Amino acid sequence: MGHPNIEQRKFTFCPNLAGSDLEHLITQCPACTRFFAACCPHKTFGGDIALPNKQPCHHFQLVFIDGACSNNGRDDAKAGLGMTIGDNEEYCWSIAVKDAVDPGGPRTNQRAELLAAIEGLKQLEAANRLQAIYEAMGKGDSHNKPASRHTDDLRSTYIVVADSEYVVKGITEWLPTWRVRDWRTAAGKQATNLDLFLKLDEVTASLEKDGITVGFWHIPRAYNHKADRLAKLATGV
Structure with a gap:
């Protein structure tokens, strides 16, 4: 399954x-607090979402991700992951990187960013599966509000939003070229953090096999402050 907005x-x-400002392109549902990308067909962008009883389209579901690492690459480095899909507490995750999260891996900013993308997709999928259970029980969302999403949009398109060009270019541009070069860069060296790029590819491919379209979106750091705060919180520094 594909989508014309994702190549x-x-x-x-x-x-x-x-050419629109990001303030118009990132929308939020006032009922469920979830984050979404503006949708052309449903015209839920700009001032339109402020109209009475106007809900943003729930098709492009966003998960903002970020990684942080103090003393990057050193033995005493502490890394953390931050992910969020909405303002509700249950939609925000702050996870310290321990061996259970990244066994034997060095604690670095780049690995934290990749781990956050992996974990972000997992958390988004888990939240949607839980949402589906509540809706099947007729309870709306997990706060017992009326269900606000378009039921036909549930689990349709996931967008990983990152301020890390390394993550977005890595999974969309570099990984396909590494694959044809036997997992080596243009310089003939093994790609750094290949294990995590392959894990991110595996998680993404699993969702795609299940009929979900997955995209990656690079944004300026200023628009990723919530995930950034959660990642720094996880470092405990």
Whole structure:
């Protein structure tokens, strides 16, 4: 399953929205507090979402991710992951990187960013599966509010939102070229953090096999402050 806004897993907006400010492109549902990307067909962008009884389209589901690491690469480094899909507490995750999360891996910023992308997709999928259970029971969302998402959009398109060009370019551009070069860079060296890129590819491919389209979107750091705060909190520094 594909989507015209996603090519080789890179997410872009339709031409009508491509030049818009990010404030208009990132939307939030007032009922469930979840984050979504503006949708051209449903015209849920800009001031439209402020109209009475107007809900943003729930099709492009966003998970903001970030990784942090103090004393990057040193023996005493402490790394953390931050992920969020909405303002509710249950939609925010702050996870310290221990051996259970990354066995034997060095604690670095780049590994933390990749781990956050992996964990972010897992948490988004788990949240949607829980949501589906509540809706099947007729309870709306987990706060017992009326269900606010479009039921036909549930688990349709996931967008990993990162301020890390390393993560987004890595999974959308570099990994396919490494694959044809026997997992080596243009310089003939093994790609750094290949194990985590392959894990991210595995998680993404599993969702795609289940009928979910997955895209990756690179944004400026200023728009990723919530995930950044959660990642730094996880380092305990």
